[in-house]
Amino acid sequence: MIESIQRIHSRIGEIQSTFNKLGFAPLNTQLPVKPFSEYLNEAMASDSANKINNADGSLLIENNINNKTFDNGKIIDEDTFNGKISFGVYDDITNNLTNNFAKAINAYKKTSADFPNTYDSIINEASEKYSVPKDLIKAVIKQESNYMPNAISSKGAIGLMQIMPSTGALLGIEDKESLKDPYVNIMTGTKYLSQMLNRYDGRLDLSLSAYNAGPNLVDKLQRIPNIDETKNYVKNIIGYIK
Template structure:
């Protein structure tokens, strides 16, 4: 986990990731490099200044997968879900849809970690290290509770806002007519139902 005083550095650099990725129509044409210092501070750039920066393969939509012990992940989900009055199955459904349980996932838009937090969302909810599973889940569940309260408990609208942004949902006052967002809402609800019935907390029934 990054030090508290490194947060502005970390997210200023991570914000740059989404900025310089967006102009490229073909993600293969953009190159992103990462350097993690001895304090765990993550620096991202498209212009590496020295040999410590290592290239990230964004065509796979993730950094190297680092498996999480199932018990540890289940504990983090259950604790954050209880704190923010959410069903753990819903949190798992979002993680499944967003990152497929890859804590190092990075989207082409710059969303990070298990619950794919955009840097500005992570800062809003005081997430210090978006690649830390517990920190990421804490921020993601807090954001989901905020969206559910904002949209008066309407889960499809909250999920649409999680995917497309709350102002997009405000603009339409309903599910936005965006295919990707509608597919996302359906996917999360499908996973939610499956996780509710799952014999294992992290593995839904087929």
């Protein structure tokens, strides 16, 4: 592509030289036109900047991939959580909304050390990819399925992180059967959790509410919905990790 532009540039120069010899004035002489060479140099610089090469100089990837950005040369998925997590209404356990929260913390911390390590390698990969704390992923799995990979809810949620097929499809998993695979399920569930954390500026109370009850309701209320299942869900997960 660049070579073709260079040849065109050279030909334009030859034509311009011929016009000058014939006494024709250059076109648009009264307008501040940037020389074509500057456009060419910018294009070449952009082309170079948008590529990352392997050690041997071969092309690795171009910076035009959907949902990808670059951070100091590292490829970052835009689904990656990029903020700081807060506990929202649970930040202050003396708050009137959370009078019983200290008891919940003590109860769940007794069991948090008993999390199985069967899926730790997948959890570690998901945590690094989406910048979601490992303990949070483990807590969601504990609450959602108690680490049972074949769990299916009455509503049809599947696997370790209880992903609805419709949610999986939105996240690029068209075959709902693949959600039974622990790797696919944890990576997909963590991706969705990361999206919710970004959506609610790191507020864990709202992000977990949206994971459980759906973001549309949380968007409307801007608080934990007054649904016993959701309130217990948020309290229990935060109790595992806080």
